[in-house]
Amino acid sequence: MNKNKQNIRIGILGVNGRMGRILVQACIHAGRNITVAIGRIGSACIGKSLADFLNLESTDHHLFNVMINDDLSAVIQDCDVVIDFTTAEALATHITICHQAKKPIIIGITGLSEQLTEKIKIAAQEIAIVHSGNYSIGVNLSVDLVRIAAQLLSQNEYAQAFEAEIIEAHHRHKIDAPSGTALMYADAIAQARQQQFADIAIYQRHGAVGERHHQSIGLQAIRGGDIVGEHSVFFFGNDEQIEIKHVANNRMNFAVGAVRAATWVSNQPCGLYDMNDVIKN
Numbered sequence: 001m002n003k004n005k006q007n008i009r010i011g012i013l014g015v016n017g018r019m020g021r022i023l024v025q026a027c028i029h030a031g032r033n034i035t036v037a038i039g040r041i042g043s044a045c046i047g048k049s050l051a052d053f054l055n056l057e058s059t060d061h062h063l064f065n066v067m068i069n070d071d072l073s074a075v076i077q078d079c080d081v082v083i084d085f086t087t088a089e090a091l092a093t094h095i096t097i098c099h100q101a102k103k104p105i106i107i108g109i110t111g112l113s114e115q116l117t118e119k120i121k122i123a124a125q126e127i128a129i130v131h132s133g134n135y136s137i138g139v140n141l142s143v144d145l146v147r148i149a150a151q152l153l154s155q156n157e158y159a160q161a162f163e164a165e166i167i168e169a170h171h172r173h174k175i176d177a178p179s180g181t182a183l184m185y186a187d188a189i190a191q192a193r194q195q196q197f198a199d200i201a202i203y204q205r206h207g208a209v210g211e212r213h214h215q216s217i218g219l220q221a222i223r224g225g226d227i228v229g230e231h232s233v234f235f236f237g238n239d240e241q242i243e244i245k246h247v248a249n250n251r252m253n254f255a256v257g258a259v260r261a262a263t264w265v266s267n268q269p270c271g272l273y274d275m276n277d278v279i280k281n
């Protein structure tokens with residue numbers, strides 16, 4: 001399959017969601033062709049055209065011909081790649097449908113179980129999948145910054161005293177914690193130190209927790225209001241501290257990255273990719 005990127009037919013799953021709506025806007029801005037739109041069964045958006053749903057004014061827009069459906073299996077052949085920012089529960093079904101139809105999928109959903117992660121790996125033996133906890137270009141590049149910082153600090157005798165802590169903040173509706181992005185930063189630190197992240201992660205502190213273990217990586221999640229996503233990675237030393245910080249001002253940066261991934265993956269062989277593969281190839 002060698003497709004002209006302008007002609008790729010994209011399916012957006014969860015068009016009624018915060019990310020779903022922005023993904024449609026990102027496709028329009030990038031001149032990408034949306035041919036499939038999926039909402040939740042029972043949602044008020046089902047049966048409407050995507051253009052009516054979005055209140056587009058120009059009546060000749062092709063999105064007036066894209067009707068929002070609640071059954072991906074019925075329309076999967078009308079698209080070349082799907083982008084899924086729905087829920088973990090919905091993803092379990094979407095993966096099966098994409099696997100059977102041999103369609104690539106971009107997965108943005110966070111907070112996946114081990115079982116679902118395994119299902120993704122199995123499907124990736126036969127279809128191309130991009131799976132990332134964060135599709136922002138800035139976040140993915142800053143994960144490299146964190147990795148380099150952790151490497152440099154662990155190689156220096158004085159700097160080995162620095163201790164890593166991650167604080168993330170998101171809006172009140174986010175249902176998983178810590179964020180997929182915080183886990184990406186933590187994993188990069190653990191890899192740089194040649195540690196297993198699961199062995200050294202500290203997810204919360206409460207009560208008589210004792211002194212901090214030098215090698216642990218602390219992850220704290222705060223929730224409230226309409227915060228899109230903020231991450232601070234700290235390396236605390238004696239008398240000084242280093243902070244690497246990323247702030248998402250809005251959701252468009254995630255959507256632009258996911259649309260870029262959809263364009264990229266449509267020419268890739270089967271396999272499991274992440275946003276680094278998209279950015280660096």
Ligand SMILES: NC(=O)c1ccc[n+]([C@@H]2O[C@H](COP(=O)([O-])OP(=O)(O)OC[C@H]3O[C@@H](n4cnc5c(N)ncnc54)[C@H](OP(=O)(O)O)[C@@H]3O)[C@@H](O)[C@H]2O)c1
Nearest residue numbers: 014016017018019039040043086090108109110133134135
């Ligand atoms: N990787 C990244 O870069 C990134 C960035 C931002 C967010 N995320 C993740 O993306 C996910 C979605 O976030 P969000 O803020 O957009 O959440 P959201 O606003 O709750 O959107 C989820 C949408 O999925 C819809 N949905 C649920 N089940 C469905 C099904 N079976 N078929 C079709 N649609 C279904 C919901 O429909 P109703 O509206 O009808 O309930 C809702 O509109 C979360 O896991 C979040 O953490 C990832």
